Amino acid sequence: MIPDSNSRVKLLKIKFKNMKINHLRKEYSRLTLSRNDLKTTPLSQLKIWLEDALSANVLEPNAMFLATVDKQGMPSSRIVLLKEIEENGLLFFTNYRSKKGRDIEDNPYGSATFFWKELERQATFFGQIVKVDEERSQNYFATRPRASQLAAWASKQGEKASSRSEIDEAYTQEEKKWEGREITKPPYWGGFLLMPSGATFWQGREKRLHDHFLYSKNSEGTWDTARLYP
Numbered sequence: 001m002i003p004d005s006n007s008r009v010k011l012l013k014i015k016f017k018n019m020k021i022n023h024l025r026k027e028y029s030r031l032t033l034s035r036n037d038l039k040t041t042p043l044s045q046l047k048i049w050l051e052d053a054l055s056a057n058v059l060e061p062n063a064m065f066l067a068t069v070d071k072q073g074m075p076s077s078r079i080v081l082l083k084e085i086e087e088n089g090l091l092f093f094t095n096y097r098s099k100k101g102r103d104i105e106d107n108p109y110g111s112a113t114f115f116w117k118e119l120e121r122q123a124t125f126f127g128q129i130v131k132v133d134e135e136r137s138q139n140y141f142a143t144r145p146r147a148s149q150l151a152a153w154a155s156k157q158g159e160k161a162s163s164r165s166e167i168d169e170a171y172t173q174e175e176k177k178w179e180g181r182e183i184t185k186p187p188y189w190g191g192f193l194l195m196p197s198g199a200t201f202w203q204g205r206e207k208r209l210h211d212h213f214l215y216s217k218n219s220e221g222t223w224d225t226a227r228l229y230p
């Protein structure tokens with residue numbers, strides 16, 4: 001007999017209650033990474049791994065954990081979507097007044113980590129973060145769906161709201177304000193470019209002996225690579 005959805009939820013709850021996360025263990029054995037596979041720059045290597053993630057139908061392949069550090073040295077992280085691999089960096093868009101935006105203003109360094117679990121792969125990038133020019137941000141903003149454009153105006157990203165309806169109301173107000181008009185980019189919204197000075201690529205392997213490589217930029221501006229212990 002197939003259990004109904006309530007019984008299924010009950011069964012799942014029992015399963016999770018008895019599950020010990022310290023007992024979760026997975027062997028990684030799908031793929032390997034050798035020094036000969038590595039492209040000459042970390043951004044061209046990222047392109048290959050993103051294409052692999054797309055082909056493998058990974059959910060949100062361009063989602064990256066962006067870590068920033070505030071004035072006091074306190075780190076924080078959150079996911080943002082990579083929108084473009086530029087010649088010298090990773091481009092993402094956000095609200096400049098958000099926590100991450102203020103952190104970057106105060107301390108213009110950060111890291112971004114991708115995890116493609118279906119491929120047992122991780123890639124990390126670290127370096128300086130700079131604002132992109134207004135024109136670049138405007139061009140991208142113009143390609144966003146109208147609802148996302150309105151949300152950019154309505155959202156005071158990261159600020160406390162008294163209720164959900166306050167947020168919905170702010171959106172409705174923006175809808176009215178922009179009715180029948182093209183929506184321009186808010187001045188506090190735009191792109192950042194993380195320009196890596198280093199990167200790592202990690203491929204899960206058997207017995208926890210993973211493949212792990214570091215790219216570091218040398219004084220000539222080209223990239224050295226080294227194999228790291230996993």
Ligand SMILES: Cc1cc2nc3c(=O)[nH]c(=O)nc-3n(C[C@H](O)[C@H](O)[C@H](O)COP(=O)(O)O)c2cc1C
Binds near residue numbers: 077080093
């Ligand atoms: C899958 C996913 C994609 C996201 N993409 C973005 C993004 O591209 N830009 C952004 O500002 N926030 C994005 N967010 C929301 C952020 O994770 C975060 O909650 C928000 O930007 C506020 O972060 P902050 O207060 O640390 O600045 C995304 C969240 C998820 C889960």
